[in-house]
Amino acid sequence: MAEEILFNRTLDLAPGIVDAIAPGVRRVLVNNPGPFTFKGTLSYIVGRGKVAIIDPGPADAAHTAALLDAVRGETVTHIIITHTHRDHSPGAAALKAATGAPTFGEGPHRAARELFIGETARLDAGGDLEFVPDHRILHGDVIEGDGWELEAIATPGHTANHMAFALKGTGLLFSGDHVMGWSTSIVAPPDGSMSDYMASLHRLAVRSETVYLPGHGDVIRDAPAFVAKYIAHRHGREASILHRLGKGETDIPNLVRAIYIGLDPRLTGAAALSTLAHLEDLTVRGLVATDGAPSISGRYRLPP
Numbered sequence: 001m002a003e004e005i006l007f008n009r010t011l012d013l014a015p016g017i018v019d020a021i022a023p024g025v026r027r028v029l030v031n032n033p034g035p036f037t038f039k040g041t042l043s044y045i046v047g048r049g050k051v052a053i054i055d056p057g058p059a060d061a062a063h064t065a066a067l068l069d070a071v072r073g074e075t076v077t078h079i080i081i082t083h084t085h086r087d088h089s090p091g092a093a094a095l096k097a098a099t100g101a102p103t104f105g106e107g108p109h110r111a112a113r114e115l116f117i118g119e120t121a122r123l124d125a126g127g128d129l130e131f132v133p134d135h136r137i138l139h140g141d142v143i144e145g146d147g148w149e150l151e152a153i154a155t156p157g158h159t160a161n162h163m164a165f166a167l168k169g170t171g172l173l174f175s176g177d178h179v180m181g182w183s184t185s186i187v188a189p190p191d192g193s194m195s196d197y198m199a200s201l202h203r204l205a206v207r208s209e210t211v212y213l214p215g216h217g218d219v220i221r222d223a224p225a226f227v228a229k230y231i232a233h234r235h236g237r238e239a240s241i242l243h244r245l246g247k248g249e250t251d252i253p254n255l256v257r258a259i260y261i262g263l264d265p266r267l268t269g270a271a272a273l274s275t276l277a278h279l280e281d282l283t284v285r286g287l288v289a290t291d292g293a294p295s296i297s298g299r300y301r302l303p304p
């Protein structure tokens with residue numbers, strides 16, 4: 001059995017409302033609820049007077065207007081992107097046009113590995129292929145604003161270009177979609193990579209921040225314990241896959257049926273890709289065998 005995580009499936013916030021969630025941090029919810037976004041994407045405003053906006057959200061005129069309303073009388077000096085999914089980064093264009101603020105991000109959307117035939121369509125399904133940051137940031141870079149400093153922490157896995165940001169001196173960390181309080185993160189090849197994802201979880205596990213502000217869902221308190229649960233959950237899922245393969249060769253649809261009990265039918269495709277992500281990782285580690293490169297339609301077995 002996968003390790004159970006105590007998820008917080010409440011978020012007492014209406015779209016467009018400005019919510020002062022922590023000292024020097026406000027959040028605004030996008031009106032884009034759904035099976036992948038929970039109540040919606042959260043944009044964060046950091047600082048007072050001269051502010052950064054983290055994750056301006058989708059191309060949504062009402063949300064951009066809500067953000068501009070929220071910072072009326074203030075200056076937006078930075079637009080910062082955790083990753084290039086369509087619910088996070090496309091709003092940067094309208095916000096930049098309205099404020100003149102430059103954009104910051106790890107880089108344009110890209111796959112975590114080489115694409116196989118037929119995967120191009122899947123790559124751009126959720127990806128924002130338009131966004132190109134004005135300033136590319138690297139792991140360890142510090143983005144300095146007026147009264148705040150954000151340390152960039154490379155956290156690839158959910159996407160190849162995912163970044164988390166620690167608000168220095170506060171114990172707060174903006175975790176994007178890498179760690180979320182309402183659900184596990186989706187790791188779907190070819191955008192996502194499970195090997196990278198696990199390494200990124202371990203990267204956060206040794207840090208000192210205790211409170212995470214995620215891209216979806218409410219604040220995560222006692223974040224180190226939560227990250228440990230996330231890691232244990234993935235190990236549990238791995239064990240379930242290996243256990244099932246121990247009974248004989250099989251394919252991804254059968255693995256999903258055996259492992260994801262009570263799955264929301266709308267998430268079947270995501271579960272299949274997440275299983276593929278685990279199988280890619282297990283194959284690289286020599287724990288699972290398949291013919292050729294791991295693929296969504298492949299057959300999997302324990303190595304001889």
Ligand SMILES: [Zn+2]
Nearest residue numbers: 085087177215
């Ligand atoms: Zn998201």
